[in-house]
Amino acid sequence: MQQLVAELLKGNRRAAARMISHVENDDPLKRMLLTELYPHTGKAYVIGVTGAPGSGKSSLVDCLLQQMRRDGLKIGVIAVDPTSPFSGGAILGDRIRMQDHALDHDIFIRSMGTRGSLGGLSRSTREAIQVLDAFGKDIILIETVGVGQSEVDIVKAADTTVVVLTPAGGDSVQTIKAGIMEIADLFVVNKADLPGAERTTTEINIMLDMKKGDHWRPPVVQTVSVQNKGLDQLWELLQEHRNYMNESGKLETVRLERVKRELTDQVEYLLKNSVWEQVKEEVKLEKLVEEIANRKNDPYSAASELLEKISFFDQKTGKDD
Ligand SMILES: Nc1nc2c(ncn2[C@@H]2O[C@H](COP(=O)(O)OP(=O)(O)OP(=O)(O)O)[C@@H](O)[C@H]2O)c(=O)[nH]1
Numbered sequence: 312m313q314q315l316v317a318e319l320l321k322g323n324r325r326a327a328a329r330m331i332s333h334v335e336n337d338d339p340l341k342r343m344l345l346t347e348l349y350p351h352t353g354k355a356y357v358i359g360v361t362g363a364p365g366s367g368k369s370s371l372v373d374c375l376l377q378q379m380r381r382d383g384l385k386i387g388v389i390a391v392d393p394t395s396p397f398s399g400g401a402i403l404g405d406r407i408r409m410q411d412h413a414l415d416h417d418i419f420i421r422s423m424g425t426r427g428s429l430g431g432l433s434r435s436t437r438e439a440i441q442v443l444d445a446f447g448k449d450i451i452l453i454e455t456v457g458v459g460q461s462e463v464d465i466v467k468a469a470d471t472t473v474v475v476l477t478p479a480g481g482d483s484v485q486t487i488k489a490g491i492m493e494i495a496d497l498f499v500v501n502k503a504d505l506p507g508a509e510r511t512t513t514e515i516n517i518m519l520d521m522k523k524g525d526h527w528r529p530p531v532v533q534t535v536s537v538q539n540k541g542l543d544q545l546w547e548l549l550q551e552h553r554n555y556m557n558e559s560g561k562l563e564t565v566r567l568e569r570v571k572r573e574l575t576d577q578v579e580y581l582l583k584n585s586v587w588e589q590v591k592e593e594v595k596l597e598k599l600v601e602e603i604a605n606r607k608n609d610p611y612s613a614a615s616e617l618l619e620k621i622s623f624f625d626q627k628t629g630k631d632d
């Protein structure tokens with residue numbers, strides 16, 4: 312295990328890939344690995360790219376990779392597909408398209424599905440980010456389909472969030488989920504070669520102007536990712552937002568919040584695991600459920616009684632205290 316960490320820190324890609332697999336499978340080794348890695352994290356800048364299926368996220372990421380490589384940056388890409396139990400489907404297509412980059416030693420691309428990620432996809436994504444951070448990536452791009460709460464959670468791991476929209480017949484802006492709108496630091500109207508791009512851009516701008524001022528007003532940029540158009544501007548705006556985050560002190564604030572969330576998540580996760588492990592050992596759950604269903608017991612007292620039977624686990628030694 313120590314060797315795996317050492318190899319990863321040396322820049323061994325296979326070690327990074329294996330480590331992410333441990334994370335994805337919620338392997339028992341995982342916690343120790345992440346503990347070893349943690350001192351080496353906190354350096355990478357994380358950019359989230361979210362938007363409806365087919366809006367052009369992967370094509371944009373592809374173009375951004377070129378821009379960033381030109382600046383000599385090392386980049387990790389995590390493509391998250393919350394709808395897929397395996398890392399298949401559209402993501403597989405992404406892999407093929409990004410193959411040119413895959414040969415580039417400074418770019419590491421990985422897709423993640425929901426398979427095996429018992430602690431939740433946002434959790435395993437966050438841990439994969441830590442792996443790539445320790446691996447020495449300057450920038451980590453997360454591509455995720457913007458459809459539900461889990462994607463909003465995934466994006467919370469990002470320092471800068473890009474929301475990708477398309478000129479979909481003009482009704483796109485109204486149908487954007489409120490949650491998605493809130494998380495955007497930057498809007499991209501991709502497929503600006505299609506009709507309606509101006510209108511969509513104007514609508515977003517109007518919506519943004521109605522919102523009361525945060526210090527950062529998200530810019531809206533048009534791109535045609537398949538023709539590499541608008542990408543210089545997008546990369547420039549991304550760097551502008553990064554500077555803003557640094558200089559305003561906001562980066563520090565959101566990172567502290569993130570660490571707090573990681574800590575509380577971890578406590579809850581350990582508690583939950585340890586509680587249910589013991590419950591399984593000590594209590595005949597089905598019998599208890601039946602009693603409650605038959606009104607011989609109630610969930611309120613039953614839950615308290617369950618917890619009274621449980622001794623809290625010493626996670627470090629693995630022994631009861
Ligand atoms: N006309 C036009 N088509 C585009 C543009 N960008 C992407 N596309 C096309 O849109 C389709 C989807 O592009 P992707 O980059 O795979 O989109 P995505 O958001 O990653 O898709 P998922 O990962 O499946 O959600 C592809 O067929 C692209 O060729 C663009 O700027 N203009």
Ligand SMILES: [Mg+2]
Nearest residue numbers: 368369401405
């Ligand atoms: Mg994609």
